[in-house]
Amino acid sequence: MPGKRSAVRKTADEYVISGFSHLIVxxxxxxxxxxxxxxxxxxxxxxxxxxKNHFDFFPSRLTLxxxxxxxxYRYIWTGYGxxxxxxxxxxxxxxxxxxxxxxxxxxxxxxxxNVYMTLWIITMFFSGGMIPNYFLIRTLGxxxxxWSLILPGLVSCYNLILMKNYIQGLPGSLEExxxxxxxxxxxxxxxxxxxxxAPILATLGLFTAVGYWNSYFNAxxxxxxxxxxxxxxxxxxxxxxxxxxxxxxxxxxxxxPFLLKMASIVVATVPIMCIYPFLQKYFMTGLALGGxxx
Amino acid sequence: xxxxxxxxxxxxxxxxCMGAALAEDKVTITMIQRLPAAYIVEDNxxxxxxGDRTGVIIEVEAPPISNYSDRLNVVxxxxxxxxxxxxxxxxxxxxxxxxxxxxxxxxDYLTPEIMPNACKVLTQDExxxxxxxxxxxxxxxxxxxxxxxxxxxxDWLEKLGLxxxxxxxxxxxxxxxxxxQDPDDNGIDDTYGFSIxxxxxxxxxxxxxxxxxxxxxxxxxxxxxxxQEGYMTYLTWLRDMYLNGALDPEWYLTQxxxxxxxxxxxxxxxxxxxxxxxxVTQWAANATFVAVNPEGTVVAGPSLLPxxxxxxxxxxxxxxxxxxxxxxxxxxxxxxxxxxxxxxTDECVTLLFKGIEGLTYTSLDPETRVITLxxxxxxxADQWCASYATINYQLSNKDMIIAGGTSTNEVELxxxxxxxxxxxxxxxxxSYLGEGTIPGYNDESTxxxxxxxxSERNEKITQYICGQITEEEMASYLQNVYVPACEPMMNVxxxxxxxx
Numbered sequence: 001m002p003g004k005r006s007a008v009r010k011t012a013d014e015y016v017i018s019g020f021s022h023l024i025v026x027x028x029x030x031x032x033x034x035x036x037x038x039x040x041x042x043x044x045x046x047x048x049x050x051x052k053n054h055f056d057f058f059p060s061r062l063t064l065x066x067x068x069x070x071x072x073y074r075y076i077w078t079g080y081g082x083x084x085x086x087x088x089x090x091x092x093x094x095x096x097x098x099x100x101x102x103x104x105x106x107x108x109x110x111x112x113x114n115v116y117m118t119l120w121i122i123t124m125f126f127s128g129g130m131i132p133n134y135f136l137i138r139t140l141g142x143x144x145x146x147w148s149l150i151l152p153g154l155v156s157c158y159n160l161i162l163m164k165n166y167i168q169g170l171p172g173s174l175e176e177x178x179x180x181x182x183x184x185x186x187x188x189x190x191x192x193x194x195x196x197x198a199p200i201l202a203t204l205g206l207f208t209a210v211g212y213w214n215s216y217f218n219a220x221x222x223x224x225x226x227x228x229x230x231x232x233x234x235x236x237x238x239x240x241x242x243x244x245x246x247x248x249x250x251x252x253x254x255x256x257p258f259l260l261k262m263a264s265i266v267v268a269t270v271p272i273m274c275i276y277p278f279l280q281k282y283f284m285t286g287l288a289l290g291g292x293x294x
Numbered sequence: 295x296x297x298x299x300x301x302x303x304x305x306x307x308x309x310x311c312m313g314a315a316l317a318e319d320k321v322t323i324t325m326i327q328r329l330p331a332a333y334i335v336e337d338n339x340x341x342x343x344x345g346d347r348t349g350v351i352i353e354v355e356a357p358p359i360s361n362y363s364d365r366l367n368v369v370x371x372x373x374x375x376x377x378x379x380x381x382x383x384x385x386x387x388x389x390x391x392x393x394x395x396x397x398x399x400x401x402d403y404l405t406p407e408i409m410p411n412a413c414k415v416l417t418q419d420e421x422x423x424x425x426x427x428x429x430x431x432x433x434x435x436x437x438x439x440x441x442x443x444x445x446x447x448x449d450w451l452e453k454l455g456l457x458x459x460x461x462x463x464x465x466x467x468x469x470x471x472x473x474x475q476d477p478d479d480n481g482i483d484d485t486y487g488f489s490i491x492x493x494x495x496x497x498x499x500x501x502x503x504x505x506x507x508x509x510x511x512x513x514x515x516x517x518x519x520x521x522q523e524g525y526m527t528y529l530t531w532l533r534d535m536y537l538n539g540a541l542d543p544e545w546y547l548t549q550x551x552x553x554x555x556x557x558x559x560x561x562x563x564x565x566x567x568x569x570x571x572x573x574v575t576q577w578a579a580n581a582t583f584v585a586v587n588p589e590g591t592v593v594a595g596p597s598l599l600p601x602x603x604x605x606x607x608x609x610x611x612x613x614x615x616x617x618x619x620x621x622x623x624x625x626x627x628x629x630x631x632x633x634x635x636x637x638x639t640d641e642c643v644t645l646l647f648k649g650i651e652g653l654t655y656t657s658l659d660p661e662t663r664v665i666t667l668x669x670x671x672x673x674x675a676d677q678w679c680a681s682y683a684t685i686n687y688q689l690s691n692k693d694m695i696i697a698g699g700t701s702t703n704e705v706e707l708x709x710x711x712x713x714x715x716x717x718x719x720x721x722x723x724x725s726y727l728g729e730g731t732i733p734g735y736n737d738e739s740t741x742x743x744x745x746x747x748x749s750e751r752n753e754k755i756t757q758y759i760c761g762q763i764t765e766e767e768m769a770s771y772l773q774n775v776y777v778p779a780c781e782p783m784m785n786v787x788x789x790x791x792x793x794x
Contacts (some may be wrong), residue, residue: 001734048585048586051559051586052559052586075331092787104412119502131368131372134368134371138372138374167558220357220358220361220364220365221364222713233358234331237331237359240331240358240359271634
């Protein structure tokens with residue numbers, strides 16, 4: 001019992017260290033949280049109040065003007081639809097391909113494994129370039145097709161390395177036991193490897209989803225119709241156009257670009273931020289284990 | 295009866311078939327254009343009306359405005375060229391496209407017979423920027439520019455008993471008063487005279503006898519502006535205002551629109567960059583400006599005059615915002631020329647900029663430039679019309695674009711006219727050609743950008759205005775480093791003999 005009591009009771013030094021730790025962590029948490037809070041507050045602040053006081057946590061009036069401007073824009077809704085489609089199918093398909101690629105590459109007895117990995121790694125440093133990629137997509141008949149935004153980014157080598165390393169780190173004895181019990185490779189993959197790979201799948205799923213959610217440049221190249229643009233391109237267009245305009249259009253500003261920017265940040269980030277809490281518990285585990293090379 | 299009915303039906307059927315056939319006969323002209331975010335391309339009745347005017351179907355591709363050049367580069371590198379191409383920058387890339395045979399040589403097409411409207415409107419100065427090796431590969435999109443002006447808080451001037459400044463010294467005195475005499479009456483020292491967004495702004499420099507680098511002096515000599523006599527005096531004038539507190543101390547952080555925000559917020563009392571007469575009348579009625587400054591008024595002042603002068607000459611280059619080129623391999627050159635030429639008629643300018651009467655506006659008076667529209671029409675006009683959508687952003691008589699200042703009532707128009715009369719009584723335009731029209735100039739200028747010459751100049755000027763380097767150091771830098779670095783670029787200008 002005395003031992004237990006001493007384990008529970010903190011010494012004064014421990015209290016000081018603990019308090020100091022809380023203080024540092026708390027300050028940094030606030031430093032991270034306050035800008036996000038300000039973004040949200042700004043997005044609801046009337047322009048005239050913002051002009052009077054740039055750092056007002058409690059504006060006397062609130063407005064939806066900036067949101068109204070964002071949501072009145074017709075292409076916002078088609079943009080949301082396109083981005084959801086790209087993010088959903090892109091992430092699912094990307095995980096499937098990552099597993100189907102990472103699992104065989106994790107096997108040391110796979111013939112030509114090093115050659116395959118070298119080829120993959122080359123793609124980390126070199127790309128075909130904008131014009132060749134455009135010709136490829138055009139030849140495939142994918143211009144103005146949402147799959148032109150999904151397929152080019154389907155498998156990233158970085159994610160593949162994480163996946164391969166994670167699977168390599170799983171206990172080999174489990175697979176051996178399953179094989180002895182008569183399971184084939186597919187069964188081992190589905191019944192043994194996949195359930196154990198939830199952390200890395202969640203991590204890479206989040207990576208990929210965020211990547212697809214934020215992507216816009218390919219759409220500039222491959223989407224000639226505005227109705228096919230993803231959300232980020234639509235918002236980027238909205239912000240840029242508001243900030244840089246022709247001479248006489250300076251007076252046509254409806255809302256200040258800054259407040260519009262804040263509203264756009266909220267509109268663009270809230271949906272993807274909602275996913276994070278559900279995957280958070282897997283996130284660090286997956287990243288840490290996948291990053292270890294045996 | 296049945297027989298008659300059968301004949302009528304047969305006739306109707308035949309007519310509908312003919313109509314369909316006629317519709318099918320219409321050629322489709324494809325076009326790539328730089329259009330604002332709010333513009334809706336799909337099912338746009340204005341584009342359809344333009345097609346009806348020219349007897350074609352017009353299909354517009356509108357890439358993102360911020361990445362227009364990226365998309366255009368891909369389009370030009372591929373075989374997917376549309377018939378009509380808006381070229382945002384008439385720079386080296388454009389010239390290369392022309393030399394590579396991607397763009398149609400329009401020199402022989404720009405005749406009164408083939409393109410009567412373009413011939414009527416465009417001047418040689420405006421066409422100059424579109425020439426490549428003496429041949430014409432695009433037609434310019436020109437904007438008639440209202441006079442620039444400096445805007446001041448009229449209520450601040452009134453409260454302090456000051457006049458609108460006309461000279462550099464008067465400007466400095468007024469700016470100091472705005473900063474030190476509490477013009478907003480709030481008892482707090484929180485106001486400044488002005489902020490700087492553009493060093494070499496024409497609203498300020500002419501007071502010091504400065505001229506654009508590609509304009510020769512009376513002896514026919516070209517000198518880069520920073521090397522001209524009077525430039526150090528100009529910088530010292532700015533520096534003095536910084537040191538005595540008249541200039542906003544955050545000026546070097548000011549980015550696009552932030553000076554306007556400060557003006558609206560009542561933090562500064564004058565604006566001079568990218569300000570035209572239109573702003574004076576519109577800001578005074580702006581809901582945000584009124585909310586922040588219930589008693590606030592805005593007045594216009596001229597570009598600053600040299601001491602002792604009655605008027606100041608201000609240099610204006612043709613306001614060419616890119617140009618329209620035609621795909622050299624277009625299968626519909628004749629129709630595309632027709633569409634392009636139609637863009638230079640007043641009717642087409644009005645159609646693309648303001649839309650269709652009854653749909654996007656109620657009435658529009660071409661003489662007074664007053665437009666009336668309902669809120670619903672305003673919303674539709676935002677979707678279907680834009681200044682960006684115009685082929686040419688000016689009228690054939692070179693008057694200011696119809697309702698370009700979105701004048702919506704007679705009072706606003708009267709205020710505009712009064713401000714314009716006041717400013718134009720103190721300044722006059724001097725037309726000149728910008729350096730960008732000189733072959734080879736862009737190459738040399740780009741080298742200076744890439745070598746960091748311009749950014750170093752800006753850094754030095756900032757240091758000087760903020761009192762971190764002495765007048766001798768600044769003058770020495772300009773004469774011994776910056777001016778020599780600009781010599782290759784100036785030699786291109788000298789060889790061209792432009793503006794002589």
